[in-house]
Amino acid sequence: MDRMPGWADAILVPLISLLLAAFLSALVIIGIGESPVAAFKLMVEGALMRSAGWGYTLYYATNFIFTGLAVAVAFHARMFNIGGEGQAMIGGLGVALVCLYIPWPHWSLALLGSAVGASLFGAAWALIPAYLQAKRGSHIVITTIMFNFIAAALLNYVLVNVLRPVGAMDPATAKFPDATHLPTFQDMFSTAAAPMFRGAPANVTFFLAVIACVLVWLLIWRTRLGYEIRALGHSEPAARYAGISPVRTVVIAMLISGGLAGLMSVNTTQGEAERLILNSIEGAGFIGIAVALMGRNHPLGVFLAAILFGFLYQGGAELALWTTIPRELIVVIQALVILFTGALDNMVRMPLERIFLSLRRRKS
Amino acid sequence: MTLMHKFLATAAVLSLSAGAAAAEPALIFDLGGKFDKSFNEAAFSGAKRWADETGGTFREIELQSEAQREQALRRFAENGNDPIIMTGFAFGNVLGEVAPDYPDTKFAIIDMVVDAPNVRSVVFNEHEGSYLVGMMAAMASESDTVGFIGGMDIPLIRKFACGYVQGVKAVKPEATVIQNMTGTTPAAWNDPVKGSELTKSQISQGADVIYAAAGGTGVGVLQTAADEGILSIGVDSNQNYMHPGKILTSMTKRVDNAVYDAMEAGTDIETGIYVMGVGNEGVGYAMDEFNADLVSADMQAAVDDAAAKIGSGELMVHDYMSDNACPVE
Numbered sequence: 001m002d003r004m005p006g007w008a009d010a011i012l013v014p015l016i017s018l019l020l021a022a023f024l025s026a027l028v029i030i031g032i033g034e035s036p037v038a039a040f041k042l043m044v045e046g047a048l049m050r051s052a053g054w055g056y057t058l059y060y061a062t063n064f065i066f067t068g069l070a071v072a073v074a075f076h077a078r079m080f081n082i083g084g085e086g087q088a089m090i091g092g093l094g095v096a097l098v099c100l101y102i103p104w105p106h107w108s109l110a111l112l113g114s115a116v117g118a119s120l121f122g123a124a125w126a127l128i129p130a131y132l133q134a135k136r137g138s139h140i141v142i143t144t145i146m147f148n149f150i151a152a153a154l155l156n157y158v159l160v161n162v163l164r165p166v167g168a169m170d171p172a173t174a175k176f177p178d179a180t181h182l183p184t185f186q187d188m189f190s191t192a193a194a195p196m197f198r199g200a201p202a203n204v205t206f207f208l209a210v211i212a213c214v215l216v217w218l219l220i221w222r223t224r225l226g227y228e229i230r231a232l233g234h235s236e237p238a239a240r241y242a243g244i245s246p247v248r249t250v251v252i253a254m255l256i257s258g259g260l261a262g263l264m265s266v267n268t269t270q271g272e273a274e275r276l277i278l279n280s281i282e283g284a285g286f287i288g289i290a291v292a293l294m295g296r297n298h299p300l301g302v303f304l305a306a307i308l309f310g311f312l313y314q315g316g317a318e319l320a321l322w323t324t325i326p327r328e329l330i331v332v333i334q335a336l337v338i339l340f341t342g343a344l345d346n347m348v349r350m351p352l353e354r355i356f357l358s359l360r361r362r363k364s
Numbered sequence: 365m366t367l368m369h370k371f372l373a374t375a376a377v378l379s380l381s382a383g384a385a386a387a388e389p390a391l392i393f394d395l396g397g398k399f400d401k402s403f404n405e406a407a408f409s410g411a412k413r414w415a416d417e418t419g420g421t422f423r424e425i426e427l428q429s430e431a432q433r434e435q436a437l438r439r440f441a442e443n444g445n446d447p448i449i450m451t452g453f454a455f456g457n458v459l460g461e462v463a464p465d466y467p468d469t470k471f472a473i474i475d476m477v478v479d480a481p482n483v484r485s486v487v488f489n490e491h492e493g494s495y496l497v498g499m500m501a502a503m504a505s506e507s508d509t510v511g512f513i514g515g516m517d518i519p520l521i522r523k524f525a526c527g528y529v530q531g532v533k534a535v536k537p538e539a540t541v542i543q544n545m546t547g548t549t550p551a552a553w554n555d556p557v558k559g560s561e562l563t564k565s566q567i568s569q570g571a572d573v574i575y576a577a578a579g580g581t582g583v584g585v586l587q588t589a590a591d592e593g594i595l596s597i598g599v600d601s602n603q604n605y606m607h608p609g610k611i612l613t614s615m616t617k618r619v620d621n622a623v624y625d626a627m628e629a630g631t632d633i634e635t636g637i638y639v640m641g642v643g644n645e646g647v648g649y650a651m652d653e654f655n656a657d658l659v660s661a662d663m664q665a666a667v668d669d670a671a672a673k674i675g676s677g678e679l680m681v682h683d684y685m686s687d688n689a690c691p692v693e
Contacts, residue, residue, distance in 0.1 A: 059431060156548035160517060166688060170453060171518050199438045199462075201431050272431055275457070279395075279550050282429050317432050320425050321439055327397070327426045 004356035009349075010301065014294055014341055016348045018308075021340040025333040034325055046318025047311045055185050055200020056317070059272065060284075061310030062202070065209040066264035067288025068295060068302035069216050074140075074257035075297050076220055077250060078233040083129060083144025084261040085285025086151030087122040091262025093155060094121030095269045096163065096276035099176040110180040114270050115208065115263060122262015123255040125151060130254030134247040140254070148285070159278055172277040182271045203271035212260060213299040219256070220299075229253045261285060293342040305341075312337060389627045390423040390445035392436050394452035396553045398426050400580045402600040403619060407451045407474065409601070410620030414627040422627065433458045441466040446631050447484075449623055450474070453520065459483060470633045472626040474619055475520070477637055486622045486638045490520070491527030492674050493615045493647030494577070495681045496667050497597050498531020500649065501573040502539050503663045504595055504612055509540045511571035513562050513585050515578035516552040517545035519685050524577040524599075524615075526690035527681050533692050534670070541693070542566050546581045556584025563588040563596075573597065573612060586611060595658065602650035612658050614650040621646070643675035 003009075026036035047053045067084040074081035081087075094117035104110035129143035156171065163173040182204050185197035220226040232239040232249045240246060268280040287309055294308075295301025316330040340348075391411050393404045411422055423445055425436050433455055440448050441462070446469050450459065453476040463471055463480040472484040479485075501510045512528055514521035529541045544562045546552040559581035566574055567589075574589050575597040576582035582599055583606075589596035590610035598604065598614030622640060626633055640646020649667065651659065673679035684690050 056431065056435060153548050156517065160519070164519075168519075170456065172457075175457070199434060199465075201434070268430075273457075277430065277454075280430060313429070316428065317435060320428065320432075321423075321436065327428055330428065 004353050008352065008356060010296060013345065013349050013352060014305075016352070017340040017345065018337065020348070021337040024336050024340075028329060028332055028336075029325065032325065032329060034323060039319060039323065039325065042318050042322060043311070043315030046321075047314040051185075051189075051196040052198050052200045053314055053318075055197035055202040056314040057202075057307065057310040058185070058206050059200065059202040059267070059310070060313040061306040062206045062209045062267045062271075063264045063284040064287050064291045064306035064309045065213060065303055066260055066267070067284050068291030068306050069212055069288075069299060070257045070259075070261035070285075071288045071292035072295065072297040072299070072302055073216060073220070073229070073260060074253055075292060076226075076233050077229045077253035079130075079133065079140050079250060079254060079257070081126065081144055081254065081257045081261075082141055082286070082289060083126065083147045083258075084288045085281055085283070086144070086148035087125045087258040087261035088264045088281045088285050089148075089151040089155050090125040091118035091122035091259075092265035092269045092276050092280055093158060094118045094262060095265050096173050096176075099180045099270055100163075100173060104177070104179050107180060107182055111182060111204065111208070111266070111270070114180070114266050118262040118265045119259035120262075122265075123259040125262070126254045126258025127251070130251045130258075133254070134250040156278060159276065163276065170277065172273075173275045175275045176270065180270060181274065182266075184271070201272040203267070205267040205271045208263070208266065210303070212263065213303050216260070217299040225249075225252065261288070287338075290338040290342045293345065308337075309334075387444055387446035387631055388421055388423055389630065390425075390440040390443075390448045391623065392433075392440070392448070392450040392455070393424065393426045394450075394454060395427050395550055396452075396579055398424070400554065401583055401603070402579045403617075404451055406601045406617070406619035407449070407623045410623030411449075411627060413620065414624050418628075420627070430454075434462060437462045437471075438465075441469045446470055447472050447626055447629075447633050449626050451619065451623075452476075470631060470635065472622075472633060474622055480635075482635055484626065484633055484635045484638055486626075486640060488617050488619075488646050489639065489641035489681075489683075490615075490617060490647060491523050491530075491681045491683050492642040493617060493649065494524045494527030494575070495531035495534070495674070496642070496649050496671055497575060497613055497615045498528040498533075499535050499667050499670060500531075500613055500659065500663055501528070501575060501595075501597060502532040502535035503666065504658065505536075505539065505573045507570045507572045508536055508538065509542065509570040509572065511563075511566035511569075511574035512541060512543045513559060513566070513574060513576045513578055513581070514543070514545040515547075515581055516550060517548050519688065521545065521577055522690070523684040524575075526684035526692075528575055528577075529690065529692050530681055531670075535666075540570075542569055542571050546578050553579035553581060555581045556587070559584030560588040564592070567592050567594060575599070575615070577615070598650075602652065604650055604652050604654040608654040609657060611655060613655055615647065616650050617647050618645065641674070642671050 029036040029039050047057045070084050095114040098114045098117035132138040132143050133140040159171040165174045184203040189196045228244045228249050269276050291305040294305040312334050319325050320327050396404050398404050398408050449472040451474050456476040459478045463483050470482050474486045477485040512525050532539050532541050546558050563585045573595045576585035577599045586596045590607035595612040597612050600617045603614045604611045682691050
């Protein structure tokens with residue numbers, strides 16, 4: 001065996017990457033004359049020590065779980081779906097149509113309806129790139145990223161020309177009916193004596209995301225379809241030899257991926273804004289790539305990585321509120337984490353692997 | 365638990381007493397960012413002017429995401445900041461929900477009307493200002509073809525475009541106005557390269573005066589227009605200085621005055637709708653030493669005449685957003 005133990009791969013590598021990113025971020029903060037210790041304290045206090053902070057952290061995390069799972073599922077079939085952004089946008093359109101045009105009696109039914117709408121629309125948006133990849137060999141990276149732009153243009157057209165209430169300034173739909181209001185954490189956990197999660201946008205969709213994690217785990221490791229997806233991902237000729245249709249598997253994997261990406265819009269559109277706005281996705285589709293990379297395409301890893309990125313987003317907001325650190329540098333800090341945990345993964349892994357191997361050799 | 369209560373009570377008293385003393389105003393910039401050389405920067409310069417003149421301080425935040433709108437409003441309100449000023453219509457819905465939760469805090473929103481007893485809604489008649497610069501564009505044009513480059517394709521920018529076209533046609537009914545929007549996503553507010561490309565394309569179609577209502581994208585429009593030797597028109601802030609002698613004028617939208625007034629009024633700020641048009645110098649066109657040679661006395665007289673008529677109500681400029689349509693193309 002020339003591999004390091006599983007725990008080192010799953011925990012030690014991301015941890016060291018994080019520490020490196022934190023170290024560089026600290027240098028950046030020192031560089032602009034602020035105290036990194038104070039900044040880190042502010043981030044932790046703002047994101048994790050107050051219930052409202054958790055409310056924001058988990059709200060962002062919900063988005064990242066969905067988009068992270070979307071990337072992970074596609075990646076098991078060795079499809080690099082970077083169109084989560086567009087699929088989520090179109091998913092939002094599904095949510096808006098379902099919420100606006102169907103008179104829901106209760107939020108729970110509305111949630112089911114909008115989840116179906118979001119995943120169908122998101123999946124539909126992934127269908128064309130999937131078909132082009134499976135049948136025509138057009139590279140999925142190219143087509144999915146191009147579909148992001150088409151989605152933005154389509155959404156803009158629909159919002160400005162079709163769904164916008166007359167006279168409204170914002171390119172956005174009307175507010176959804178009250179019956180579709182999803183319970184936020186504030187509604188669920190607050191009592192009159194102890195208000196919790198005040199004003200925070202985290203809502204019941206978070207639990208939907210947790211369920212999605214479990215379902216994706218079941219799908220990938222406990223079903224025949226999941227086996228086919230993984231088999232195809234490892235080797236297409238072998239999968240073909242085993243009687244697995246690559247076309248069918250690629251299309252289905254991409255449909256599931258697109259559906260998951262679409263689902264994040266339930267959180268932003270129905271859960272937070274309660275209307276469809278133009279930029280409700282704000283890069284969560286791309287963050288999903290980093291989340292999936294860091295989470296090793298495993299639902300549990302995706303879940304933890306999504307919480308980490310939720311923390312970075314919410315902590316970044318706290319920095320912006322109470323310090324003079326400009327927002328560009330907050331983006332730099334977030335980017336450093338993505339760089340180290342995602343792109344520079346091997347930089348940590350390879351030396352670590354060598355250390356483990358030499359240790360083992362010495363033992364034997 | 366009791367310790368916690370005591371702590372909370374002390375904190376509440378502290379924040380109350382802090383609020384009772386001179387409350388610190390707060391300013392929230394929209395996603396475009398503080399230094400967009402345009403709308404948000406105008407707000408910042410107004411706040412800075414207030415701070416310099418009074419020695420006061422203010423809190424500020426540049427937003428990074430949509431969810432932060434509500435967060436920033438609530439955190440500032442809970443922190444005792446008053447008044448809380450925000451730039452951009454996108455805050456409308458959120459403020460409508462947040463304002464009633466903090467009845468003792470005053471809010472001011474620019475570019476949007478929010479109907480709440482503790483909100484000042486500052487709106488600008490951009491179509492009037494655009495009409496005036498449209499007239500100047502038509503008079504300065506030799507090819508009788510002028511251009512308009514908008515930022516993101518939204519009703520507000522169509523309102524600019526519609527006022528501009530009306531102004532052009534008022535002077536030269538046969539003139540052609542080429543209209544382009546930079547994009548359909550918020551990135552269109554900050555894409556100078558695309559602005560430059562659109563400018564080149566409009567020049568190739570014969571435009572010799574181009575009006576940029578595009579936030580940071582406009583920087584590329586003004587630069588390319590200056591490089592190619594045609595005239596351009598800036599927006600929001602007075603941008604004449606950026607290319608002296610190459611920028612015909614700027615459609616000024618005195619966001620800085622709106623912010624300054626709100627901070628000056630402090631916690632006693634009057635609420636309600638506050639319209640800033642040509643009449644009360646909320647919008648207008650910029651004249652300074654950088655464009656003095658470009659604007660003849662005749663031009664200025666004609667535009668001033670129109671401004672007076674708009675101010676008195678004699679001349680009505682159609683507002684695109686009143687019916688989502690423009691009478692002229």
